[in-house]
Amino acid sequence: MSGESIDFDRLVFVIKDKVFNLCFRFLGNYEEADDCAQETFVKVYRCLKNFRGDSSVSTWVYRIAVNTCKNRVASAQYRNNRRAIRLDGPVAGGEDERLFEIGDEKLSPDAQADRNEKGELIQKAIDSLPADQRAVVVLRDIEGLSYEDVAEATGLNIGTVKSKLSRARQELREKLKGLA
Amino acid sequence: MEDKRDMMPEDEYLKRMSSLPKVKAPDDFLQKVRARIEERPFREKLMHALFVPVRIKIPLEVAAATATLLLVISTLEVTKPAKQLAYAPKSDMAEEAVVGNVSNARLADEFCLKCEKAAPSLEERILAAGGRIIRENAVKDKSGEPYIDVEVPADRYQDFMSKLNDLKVSGKIRIMPVLKEAPHDRNIIQLRIFVI
Numbered sequence: 105m106s107g108e109s110i111d112f113d114r115l116v117f118v119i120k121d122k123v124f125n126l127c128f129r130f131l132g133n134y135e136e137a138d139d140c141a142q143e144t145f146v147k148v149y150r151c152l153k154n155f156r157g158d159s160s161v162s163t164w165v166y167r168i169a170v171n172t173c174k175n176r177v178a179s180a181q182y183r184n185n186r187r188a189i190r191l192d193g194p195v196a197g198g199e200d201e202r203l204f205e206i207g208d209e210k211l212s213p214d215a216q217a218d219r220n221e222k223g224e225l226i227q228k229a230i231d232s233l234p235a236d237q238r239a240v241v242v243l244r245d246i247e248g249l250s251y252e253d254v255a256e257a258t259g260l261n262i263g264t265v266k267s268k269l270s271r272a273r274q275e276l277r278e279k280l281k282g283l284a
Numbered sequence: 285m286e287d288k289r290d291m292m293p294e295d296e297y298l299k300r301m302s303s304l305p306k307v308k309a310p311d312d313f314l315q316k317v318r319a320r321i322e323e324r325p326f327r328e329k330l331m332h333a334l335f336v337p338v339r340i341k342i343p344l345e346v347a348a349a350t351a352t353l354l355l356v357i358s359t360l361e362v363t364k365p366a367k368q369l370a371y372a373p374k375s376d377m378a379e380e381a382v383v384g385n386v387s388n389a390r391l392a393d394e395f396c397l398k399c400e401k402a403a404p405s406l407e408e409r410i411l412a413a414g415g416r417i418i419r420e421n422a423v424k425d426k427s428g429e430p431y432i433d434v435e436v437p438a439d440r441y442q443d444f445m446s447k448l449n450d451l452k453v454s455g456k457i458r459i460m461p462v463l464k465e466a467p468h469d470r471n472i473i474q475l476r477i478f479v480i
Contacts (some may be wrong), residue, residue: 124308
């Protein structure tokens with residue numbers, strides 16, 4: 105499928121939640137994720153005519169999203185925001201808190217709170233990873249992409265993806281041992 | 285080899301990661317994206333602000349650039365003589381006057397003049413001001429610069445200097461501190477004017 109034959113609105117409709125979740129898990133902040141996901145689709149719109157169909161559209165969009173998130177993580181403004189958030193601590197009723205309210209409604213309130221707390225700890229552990237490792241963990245372990253698609257989306261070769269994923273998993277498993 | 289007892293088991297790790305809550309995009313996401321697409325890109329905005337309408341903005345910019353250029357040139361021209369004076373080398377004779385003994389202190393009234401090479405009116409001005417050229421452009425001193433030695437009657441010294449100062453104001457000569465007295469007559473002041 106080439107770029108000219110793609111209906112942009114339909115593409116956004118189909119893939120927006122996945123891209124949004126990717127951005128959120130990468131950045132750990134709802135507003136940043138919203139902004140980054142929008143920026144991703146703006147770039148997709150502007151580059152759509154250059155899409156040649158070498159990979160699947162979703163992988164191509166993921167790649168743009170990953171690069172956008174990496175740029176955001178590298179930006180001074182993002183680092184300042186993160187520092188301010190860490191100093192202030194989580195805001196009750198704020199965007200960060202609201203995220204973890206999304207879940208299985210069949211769970212009891214206690215179980216839901218426990219799950220939210222654990223989800224927050226996992227997110228913090230993910231946030232502590234370097235950008236490349238974060239990208240492969242989010243794409244592979246959270247989004248469930250194949251190694252080939254992860255490699256395509258990150259621009260790394262499969263060996264590097266596996267190596268980074270192994271290191272990232274090890275680090276996360278160490279950090280999350282208390283949850284076991 | 286890693287110590288697996290200090291880690292979360294891999295299967296539990298994978299289970300937890302895959303079961304993290306999926307965060308959904310807001311309902312108005314597509315509208316927001318569309319709104320951002322409609323926004324004119326920064327480069328386009330800048331070009332528009334700078335050059336549109338072309339008929340008005342280009343002539344204005346050309347005029348502004350020309351005015352700026354003229355201002356820079358005129359500023360450079362005004363500051364040029366002052367810069368040259370600041371970097372002009374001191375003559376040995378001037379240094380002598382500065383470090384000389386007490387009996388030579390009155391030599392501090394004399395001036396060493398540096399001027400641009402053979403300004404056409406310089407000799408005439410020297411003569412008109414009552415000066416007398418005693419040696420002209422013949423010998424180079426240690427600094428390698430040709431010079432003119434001039435004698436001026438002490439009572440006409442002020443007038444002489446003011447006439448040379450006219451040349452200084454017009455940028456043709458620069459006056460530096462001082463050199464020596466006439467050995468034969470204390471009513472005569474000798475000046476050395478360096479020609480650069």
